[in-house]
Amino acid sequence: MKRYFSAESEHGSSSSHGFSNDTIVLCFNSKSARDEYVSKSENLSCCKIAARDVTKEATNDNIKPHTFWGEFWGIIEYDKEINGCVGEVAVCNDSYSFGAERLYK
Numbered sequence: 001m002k003r004y005f006s007a008e009s010e011h012g013s014s015s016s017h018g019f020s021n022d023t024i025v026l027c028f029n030s031k032s033a034r035d036e037y038v039s040k041s042e043n044l045s046c047c048k049i050a051a052r053d054v055t056k057e058a059t060n061d062n063i064k065p066h067t068f069w070g071e072f073w074g075i076i077e078y079d080k081e082i083n084g085c086v087g088e089v090a091v092c093n094d095s096y097s098f099g100a101e102r103l104y105k
Helices: 031-040 051-058
Strands: 004-009 023-028 047-049 071-076 085-093
Touching: 004 031, 004 051, 023 031, 023 051, 031 047, 047 051, 051 071, 051 085
Parallel strands: none
Antiparallel strands: 004 023, 004 047, 023 085, 071 085
């Protein structure tokens, strides 16, 4: 299943780009849902990103999965209801309580 992604500063707004180290990456199930979200977002930092750039954008303050510890890039439930949004990309592990879906299968 093809996924589509957006990135934005968690503290961005209509008057501020926010911070460079608090980027959240959202995953969508369709290109049209992602494009609609980005076009309607009031967050100045909100933009479309290519699938190849997901982990680069989601890496904040050098937070990356430690595969030796069983961590992986996953998609977790996002706390806001957004049409077509599957979830947020985050570092997860097998005991993650929210049932993370692996980004790469």
